[in-house]
Amino acid sequence: MNGKQGVAVLVAGDVGDDPAGTAATAVATHTAAADPLQDRAYADGKFATIAVATNLSGDVAQLDTFVPDCLARVAAIEQGTAFPQALNVDGNAQITNGSLTVTDLTKGYRFKVDGSVLDMEATSKDLIVSVWPGTGFNGTQHSYEQYAADALAAQHAGKREWADGLYGTVRHTLDGATNPPVFSARRLSAGKPSPAHGRTARPTSLLLPRSQRSGSSTIRRHLDVGAWP
Incomplete structure (x- = not known):
C-alpha cells in the first residue's frame, strides 16, 4: 500500500496530510499573534481617521477614551451643567416642560410657562x-x-394706532412726535346724559395729570375734535 509491502504503517505524509496537532498549533499561533492577517495596522490608520472629531489622533485604541468623553459631555449638556459654544437648528425646535432662558450671566430674558399664565421676563436691565x-x-x-x-x-x-383689528381701520391715533391726544370724545364718554342739558357728558382726558384736565382751551379743542355739534 502506498509503495509499502507487508504490514504497512501509514503516517500523515503518506496521504498528503499534516501531522497530528498541526492545526491546533496553527490556530494557537494565529490567536497569539499581534497582527496575524496584517490588517490591524491598516485598520488602525484608516478607521481612526474616520472616527476623529477634532482632537483624536493615533490608532483606534484612543476611542476607549474619546467615546466616554463624548458621552460625558452630552450628559452634562442634558443636565444643564455644560453649555455648547453655539447652536443652529434647521427646522422646528421645541422645549417641553421648562422655561427658556437667554442670558450672558449678567442680564437676560426668560420665557416662562410654569404657573397659570405665560410670562416674558427680563432681568438686570x-x-x-x-x-x-x-x-x-x-x-x-x-x-x-x-x-x-x-x-x-x-x-x-412713535405713533400709536388703535384699530378695529390688526392692519384694519384706524379709530384712534396717539403720536409722541406731534403730541396731540386725538381721541373721540363720544367714545371716551361714559355715555351718561347731563341732568341739566340732556347731553352726553364731556370726557376727562386720560392722558393728562388731574391738575391739567380742565381750564385749558387747547385740551378742550383736542377733546372736542369731531365729537360735539
Whole structure:
C-alpha cells in the first residue's frame, strides 16, 4: 500500500496530510499573534481617521477614551451643567416642560410657562422692544417700548394706532412726535346724559395729570375734535 509491502504503517505524509496537532498549533499561533492577517495596522490608520472629531489622533485604541468623553459631555449638556459654544437648528425646535432662558450671566430674558399664565421676563436691565427692517437685524432699528428694570415704569415711542383689528381701520391715533391726544370724545364718554342739558357728558382726558384736565382751551379743542355739534 502506498509503495509499502507487508504490514504497512501509514503516517500523515503518506496521504498528503499534516501531522497530528498541526492545526491546533496553527490556530494557537494565529490567536497569539499581534497582527496575524496584517490588517490591524491598516485598520488602525484608516478607521481612526474616520472616527476623529477634532482632537483624536493615533490608532483606534484612543476611542476607549474619546467615546466616554463624548458621552460625558452630552450628559452634562442634558443636565444643564455644560453649555455648547453655539447652536443652529434647521427646522422646528421645541422645549417641553421648562422655561427658556437667554442670558450672558449678567442680564437676560426668560420665557416662562410654569404657573397659570405665560410670562416674558427680563432681568438686570431695561427691556427694549424693537424691530429691524432688514432680514439679518440690519437697517434702521425702530425701538417702540422700554420697560424699566428698577421701577414700575414704561415708555412708548412713535405713533400709536388703535384699530378695529390688526392692519384694519384706524379709530384712534396717539403720536409722541406731534403730541396731540386725538381721541373721540363720544367714545371716551361714559355715555351718561347731563341732568341739566340732556347731553352726553364731556370726557376727562386720560392722558393728562388731574391738575391739567380742565381750564385749558387747547385740551378742550383736542377733546372736542369731531365729537360735539
